[in-house]
Amino acid sequence: MTAIARSDDVRRQNRRLVLSVLRRSEKLSRTEITARTGLSPSTVSAITSDLLSDGILRELRDGDATATRRGRPQVALGLNPDAAAVIAVVLSLNALSAALIDYAGDVIVSEQSRLDTLAMSGDEIAASVRAMVGTLVDEATYRDMRVPRIAVAFQGITDAGARTLLWSPITREIDIPLGDALEGAFGIPVTVENDCNMIAVALKAKDPGHYGENFIAVLLSHGLGMGMMVRGELFTGTKSSGGEFGHMNHVPDGALCRCGRRGCIEAYAGNYAIWRAARNLGDDTPPAADIADADMAALAAAARAADGPERRAFHAAGRAIGFGLGSLFAILDPAPVAIVGQGALAFDLIEGPLLEALAKTAGGQHHPIPSFHTDPDEMPLIRAGCAMRALTFVDREIFARGAVSPVAGSGRAVA
Amino acid sequence: MTAIARSDDVRRQNRRLVLSVLRRSEKLSRTEITARTGLSPSTVSAITSDLLSDGILRELRDGDATATRRGRPQVALGLNPDAAAVIAVVLSLNALSAALIDYAGDVIVSEQSRLDTLAMSGDEIAASVRAMVGTLVDEATYRDMRVPRIAVAFQGITDAGARTLLWSPITREIDIPLGDALEGAFGIPVTVENDCNMIAVALKAKDPGHYGENFIAVLLSHGLGMGMMVRGELFTGTKSSGGEFGHMNHVPDGALCRCGRRGCIEAYAGNYAIWRAARNLGDDTPPAADIADADMAALAAAARAADGPERRAFHAAGRAIGFGLGSLFAILDPAPVAIVGQGALAFDLIEGPLLEALAKTAGGQHHPIPSFHTDPDEMPLIRAGCAMRALTFVDREIFARGAVSPVAGSGRAVA
DNA sequence: CTCTATTAATTCGAGGCTCGAAAAAAATAG
């Protein structure tokens, strides 16, 4: 806010603006851009002409024949898929996937592999990621597309600079410098992001009507995750990716959590916690390594069928999440919530206690109870968010600056 | 972030920048401004010349005789105290105070009065504030100073627009439109702010070395309050002033809170909660209306003297605050903490259990334990923060725009 | 088939802004 401003910052900001409306709409005439941005027609003309000659935009001479109106027909402009490509990597428990995505957001090629992350060292994990990314970089080189950005998403915590994997449940190792490893290998700027933050990015891009300026995405699976959008921006911690909702305290000195502490929300609402409670194993039982989706589904079925430990376990989970959201809402006010991940399949079981707990907290005091939507399939969201994150970076930090030749010869060329 | 930029926005931003370094330093030559802002000497010359002819700055031809160096001597510039004035109002339990403050930040006149806020209606409170502000507006008119901003601080919650008192412990009434009342009466823009947010503003202004980009101010008195600075900006809720730290949940279905809910942190750490626990009154005892500082001091003395219910009460308070901070830090990472208010006098009693609880939560997991500083006297901070808030608004929103004649004839003139 | 109305997009000059280089101003040192 208190930064110096120069003359050409104005153009940069307005180029950003034009690119941002085009990223949302895919196909817009100069007149429509004028209307959406509020810029004057002359400015839009100047900016789009620059972007066209830079190869960042292209004219879409559509065969749609919308020419039913009188007057000079509009020329649709869109992001040029060949302007650049980004690589989006998703690292999860025992699985690695990555995709090469063109500038318009379409997947060109994708790669998947299974790997035993828990048994691997940090170096081995970094090497696996590097190998897969290498394949995609080669692919990009072969197609003569430059790759100005790589984004990696994983479950866990990164530093605030989004460069290092600080901690993740998918490995025993901490402080894996994934960003530096990839950047060193390919000379391409990298961000390492929390998966739930990427879910939030994807939700905002997908349904801006419902997920607007402020909302919360909660991932329910083996552990808990959260991504928050606050005032239109992804909310991250000051030193890390932040948003460790699952490790807010629910019950002081309560159930044993996977993190080694006690009483975390996750220790009541993670799959392992629900499983533990449903099997009457006691709060001190160390968390199971992983629980199959089918087993959780069976638990949910049992809970729906009859009152018993299973149902009580899901209720306790709902209660923990409800109190946690209440505490969160006390700090930053209620906002729509997306319940994402396999746990969303059992949302019918946890919703009641969740709302009941929420009503008992300050979050519900001055404002109406927020809406809850569910989406059990998190992976597409993480992939889409990760790609969007990388593309938005290119929009804002690279193509918003003039004097960049985007369609460079080398696939590895970096500004 | 995605706003349109025009040519003159550049000048506005750079005027802001110049005003912000001058507000921090009080006395700076053009050369020093050049160094601190990074602007070119020509630009600084142009901007300061505008600001001087607008009457916003003044030359301080000092008798300090710093002329021991060779070369043309520097001319010190400073904010012109007569450029404008603001009114800062602090409304607290049974007391109202307000001050007329010149543009350089010095108090011109201040007013105080005692009133029985709990017995008053919202209209009566608004009328009292209006009357006191009226006196100061008259004073400003008499001195031929225009008042472009009023800021009101109080303990409680406002709407996100900082216009309405939504709830406050100082009155039984809710939704008091203080902002509209004052704006209607005087035609001056008004913000209504949470007192702890103003404490945070004041701490940042007072000690930017320690309270930098990220820190938390916790007010311990009858109830609890919190103000947060996140990435250099005051963090407010999306719909309200937010930061209701005291009403994050500590123990599900726990002790009765002043807000009517159960288990809030405040229900363990507010004065009434400590009192209640120290007197073995039980968690369900309705909160006392108010407890004299002397009584709390006596309680603290007893707690220091011997192990017993008093000491346990303070320990429970520390524990509640510690778990609460831990949950907060799970979301946005650890940051320095200021413990402000009368409760800071007993910080020696609560610090141990606080740190112990904090160590049990995720907040302390990846980062070192943050620092804790105390300041028992909150009123000066609230006053200073409130004044600073109003002045900063004038800097940024009014004087950063050119073409404003600041030293208007009428004291009530508003842009 | 030509002409006119209509809508889209571009061009051009006016007016801002920052910056670097050069000039002017104001003091000390000798």
Added chain:
DNA sequence: CTATTTTTTTCGAGCCTCGAATTAATAGAG
């Protein structure tokens, strides 16, 4: 009184946006 040093201002080059005027490209009317 002159040279030196440091601060501050002035001036032209180079961006940028915007409004008004101009050019481009179509559908419909006669």
